[in-house]
Amino acid sequence: xxxxxxxxxxxxxxxxxxxxxxxxxxxxxxxxxxxxxxxxxxxxxxxxxxxxxxxxxxxxxxxxxxxxxxxxxxxxxxxxxxxxxxxxxxxxxxxxxxxxxxxxxxxxxxxxxxxxxxxxxxxxxxxxxxxxxxxxxxxxxxxxxxxxxxxxxxxxxxxxxxxxxxxxxxxxxxxxxxxxxxxxxxxxxxxxxxxxxxxxxxxxxxxxxxxxxxxxxxxxxxxxxxxxxxxxxxxxxxxxxxxxxxxxxxxxxxxxxxxxxxxxxxxxxxxxxxxxxxxxxxxxxxxxxxxxxxxxxxxxxxxxxxxx
Amino acid sequence: xxxxxxxxxxxxxxxxxxxxxxxxxxxxxxxxxxxxxxxxxxxxxxxxxxxxxxxxxxxxxxxxxxxxxxxxxxxxxxxxxxxxxxxxxxxxxxxxxxxxxxxxxxxxxxxxxxxxxxxxxxxxxxxxxxxxxxxxxxxxxxxxxxxxxxxxxxxxxxxxxxxxxxxxxxxxxxxxxxxxxxxxxxxxxxxxxxxxxxxxxxxxxxxxxxxxxxxxxxxxxxxxxxxxxxxxxxxxxxxxxxxxxxxxxxxxxxxxxxxxxxxxxxxxxxxxxxxxxxxxxxxxxxxxxxxxxxxxxxxxxx
Numbered sequence: 118x119x120x121x122x123x124x125x126x127x128x129x130x131x132x133x134x135x136x137x138x139x140x141x142x143x144x145x146x147x148x149x150x151x152x153x154x155x156x157x158x159x160x161x162x163x164x165x166x167x168x169x170x171x172x173x174x175x176x177x178x179x180x181x182x183x184x185x186x187x188x189x190x191x192x193x194x195x196x197x198x199x200x201x202x203x204x205x206x207x208x209x210x211x212x213x214x215x216x217x218x219x220x221x222x223x224x225x226x227x228x229x230x231x232x233x234x235x236x237x238x239x240x241x242x243x244x245x246x247x248x249x250x251x252x253x254x255x256x257x258x259x260x261x262x263x264x265x266x267x268x269x270x271x272x273x274x275x276x277x278x279x280x281x282x283x284x285x286x287x288x289x290x291x292x293x294x295x296x297x298x299x300x301x302x303x304x305x306x307x308x309x310x311x312x313x314x315x316x317x318x319x320x321x322x323x324x325x326x327x328x329x330x331x332x333x334x335x336x337x338x339x340x341x342x343x344x345x346x347x348x349x350x351x352x353x354x355x356x357x358x359x360x361x362x363x364x365x366x367x368x369x370x371x372x373x374x375x376x377x378x379x380x381x382x383x384x385x386x387x388x389x390x391x392x393x394x395x396x397x398x399x400x401x402x403x404x405x406x407x408x409x410x411x412x413x414x415x416x417x418x419x420x421x422x423x424x425x
Numbered sequence: 426x427x428x429x430x431x432x433x434x435x436x437x438x439x440x441x442x443x444x445x446x447x448x449x450x451x452x453x454x455x456x457x458x459x460x461x462x463x464x465x466x467x468x469x470x471x472x473x474x475x476x477x478x479x480x481x482x483x484x485x486x487x488x489x490x491x492x493x494x495x496x497x498x499x500x501x502x503x504x505x506x507x508x509x510x511x512x513x514x515x516x517x518x519x520x521x522x523x524x525x526x527x528x529x530x531x532x533x534x535x536x537x538x539x540x541x542x543x544x545x546x547x548x549x550x551x552x553x554x555x556x557x558x559x560x561x562x563x564x565x566x567x568x569x570x571x572x573x574x575x576x577x578x579x580x581x582x583x584x585x586x587x588x589x590x591x592x593x594x595x596x597x598x599x600x601x602x603x604x605x606x607x608x609x610x611x612x613x614x615x616x617x618x619x620x621x622x623x624x625x626x627x628x629x630x631x632x633x634x635x636x637x638x639x640x641x642x643x644x645x646x647x648x649x650x651x652x653x654x655x656x657x658x659x660x661x662x663x664x665x666x667x668x669x670x671x672x673x674x675x676x677x678x679x680x681x682x683x684x685x686x687x688x689x690x691x692x693x694x695x696x697x698x699x700x701x702x703x704x705x706x707x708x709x710x711x712x713x714x715x716x717x718x719x720x721x722x723x724x725x726x727x
Contacts, residue, residue, distance in 0.1 A: 119725060161635050162543075206505045208542040210624060217622070231504050231542060241505035241532055242460075325515045326722050327507060334459050373700035375512040375722035403700030403725075404512055409669075 119373055124398075125387070126380040128316035130350070132357040139252065139352055140300065147177050147262050154270050156186065166190055167216045171232075172223065174270055177262040183232035184225040184267060185209060187216035188276065195278035196221040197423035198271045202264055202286035202293035203230065205313060205328050206241060218416065219425030221277050223270060227263035227293075229256070245328055246335040250345035257314070257353045261300075264293045268301045281305055281423045285415060287406065288377060289313045291368075292355050295385065298366060299358035306422040307366040308415045311374055311406040315355035316381030318347055323378035356381075356388050365393040367418050369411045371402035427653045427681060429644065434654045437553065438597055444475045445563045450571055454484070460508055464488050465518035467508065472571055474529070474564045481533035482526035482568060483508040484575075485518045492579040493522045494714050497572050497601065499565045499587035499594055500528030502610060502625055504542050510586075512703070514722045522578050526568035528561040528590075546610060546628040551639045556646040558611075565594035573600045582714050585661075586706075589652055592663070592682075596655030603713055604659065604688075605706055607666040608674050611650040612682060615643065617673045656685035663688055664709050666702065669695040700725060 133139070154174040162169035162185075172184040188196070198221040203209040208231050215222035228237040229244050239247035239256060248254040268284075271277045282303055286294045287310030295315065298307040313328075320329045321336075336343055351357060366389060370382035379398070386396045397414060399407030419425075431437065453471040460467035460483070468484040485508065487493050496517070498510065506527035509517060517523065527533045530540025530548070540548060540557070548557040565587075573580050584603040585591045592606040610625060618629035629647075633640050648654070663686050667676040676683070676692040683690045691709065695702050707719035 118727060120727075161631050164630075164634060206503065206507065206511055208504050211543065211627075213622060213627075231539075242508065324723050326512050327509065327515070328511060330515050337462070338459050371698075371700065373724050375514075375700070375703070375724050378724065401700060402698045403703060405697075405699045409697040 122372055122379045122383065124383050126383045128319045128356055128381060128384040130316060130318060130354045130356050133351050136352060136357055143177070143258060143262065144300075147266070150175050150177065150179065152266065152269050152273065154273060162211055167213045169211060169213070172270060174266060176228070176266050177259040180228045180236050180259060180263065181233065182225065182227060182263045182266065183230075184223050184270070185211045187212050187222045189216050189219055192219075192276065196276055197281035197283070197425050198222065198277045199419065199423075200225065200264075200267050200271065200282070200284045200297065202284065202290035202297065203227075204287065205244070205289040218420075220423070221271065221274065223267050225264055225267040227260040229260070233263070242328060242331045245331040249332070249335060249349055250342050252349045252352045255349050255353065261293070261296050261353070264297050265301055268297065268303055272303065279303060283307065283419050283423050285419070287311050287408070288404065295355040295362070296358045298364055299361035302363070304364050306364055306419060307362070308418060309366065310369045310408070310411070311371060311377045311404055312355055312368065312382060312385055313377045314353065315385040316378070317350045317354055319384070320378050320381050323380055324375060326375055328376075356385050359385055359388040360390040362389050362391045364391060365422055366391050367395050367397065367414065369397040369399065369406045369414070371404060371406040372398055372400050373402060374404045374406065376404040427651070429648045429651070430654055431645070431648050434649060437649050441475065441559055441563050442566070442597060445567060448473055448475060448477050450567060452571060457483070460485075462515070462518070464516070470524070470571070472567055474567045475560050476529070478529050478560065478564070479534070479536075480526060480529065480564055480567065481506065482524055482571075484572075485509075485523045486577050487519050487522065491522075491577040493520070493577055494582035495522040495524070495572055495578045495584070497569055497583060497585040498523065498525035499568065499585050499591040500526050500531060500561060501588050501590070502542070502545060503531070504540070505532045506534070512699070512722060514720050516720050520716075520720055522572070522575065524568060524572040526564065528564040530557065530561070534564075543624045543628045546625045547632040550632065550646045551636070551642045553646040553649050556649070558650055562590055562593050562597070562650070565590045566598045569594050569598050569600050584710055584713075589650070592652055592659060593650070593655050595661050596658035599660055601661045603710070604661045604663045605666065605710070606663065608652060608679060608682070611647065612652045612674055612679065614647045614651070620673060652682045653685065656682045657687065659686045659688060661688045662713060663690045664706065665690060665692045666706065667692055667694045669697050
């Protein structure tokens, strides 16, 4: 029997006083950069039922971001849309399964991922700690914006109903789902699995596994930077964003998660601002966070709210 | 042997191994302080494989008097290279020497060739000689050879962990005492691809759908990679991690593989939980190597 996890666990992170100012400045900078989106048909990945496209758009610092975009071939009227966000070590999947269910589906590759790494490539491992002592150049400053601008891409599409946009992902994709739902009020519904990037400074003490272990590696080499690291991470912690989430949201965690400590999942969930929120905590499950059962929960939840 | 087994399967791989043997590994080993701890020293390693192609890996050696049992993390179908797999206890490195290798196309081994995901499974697939997995499997063998050339390694206790390539390398290089293999790509691939829309097997559907005249060539290339061809050459004690019961590669479906392996075989159908499956693997390795307890992440401990 593994140890029980306190449901009222509170993470140490404190939202910085100038958090909103910081992110408003970042968004102002991003707003100066035209999306310059290009949508290129990909015949190799297109089938009788699904059209697949490679998408490219500009983001913060002028970084060109890639994405996969899938549409059901037989469609009428405007479609609901889903933004799928990737894990830390995985590359963005082609979201054919969402398109099969009747959604316009985009799967974004934020900077550093394959196809988005020609201008920015800190490597894996290393992405988590790249410029971690400087909030103005830390990896996730641009990485978050890259994800958020996928919403702008969806809003630019004639086939997308802008009132029916959902966002989903697990692990890093779960963390990105939290920040995206918080910062983009166009998001109508969200599903975050095993949300990484939430409660960083607790996570590095609660587990001893990569990728969070990258931060411990960094601090072992640079113990003098601990305060700076903690200060930077407070601006990027999903828990600092969570009170801004207003849309219906579900969160799933595994109570034996060996990558994203479930304690941080509870702490995040308790901070989410939305009144319409539900947590699924799976006993006997690790970082997959009950995926086998939970996939149907997500499918039904999105169908209920987005009506494909 | 299965119906599609190429008559020249042995010759194909023998020529690959001969090509590999002609190329010196030329290891270049540099300390990597940021990934080193009080209990383990980490090195970046560069090696040459067929092509010639220069590869990159992470080597970790426990602090103290060796030799140590070893874990070889064989190259997998993924873009990134990890020091140890995400979610493994870092304390593993206090007990085991570990070596993880990026095969050609993966991060850190991506010059001059950077593989795409999806895309790698069908790279060069219309010709068995140029199919990228021929070189990729040779890379895995080179990594196995390198790890076992280290004086810190107890060669009687070396486990190779990975997907299909771990078992393939064990069939080509009789070095690992143990193998943990989770098949994902190379078992009855042409047939199983027609039963799924999920990547990576969907790559085969994409490719054959776009180039229907190449279906025979694709089937031929995949036949040289099929686990059923490698299984009779594997003498290591093997744990086969199968799909959950009813899955495309569950224990029942994988019988042609498990029954052909020459070493002792344990087949475990997935319990659809990374925790339960992970614990099974860690306990199996600990038991096989004579340890009372496995080293597991904090959230898996009692």
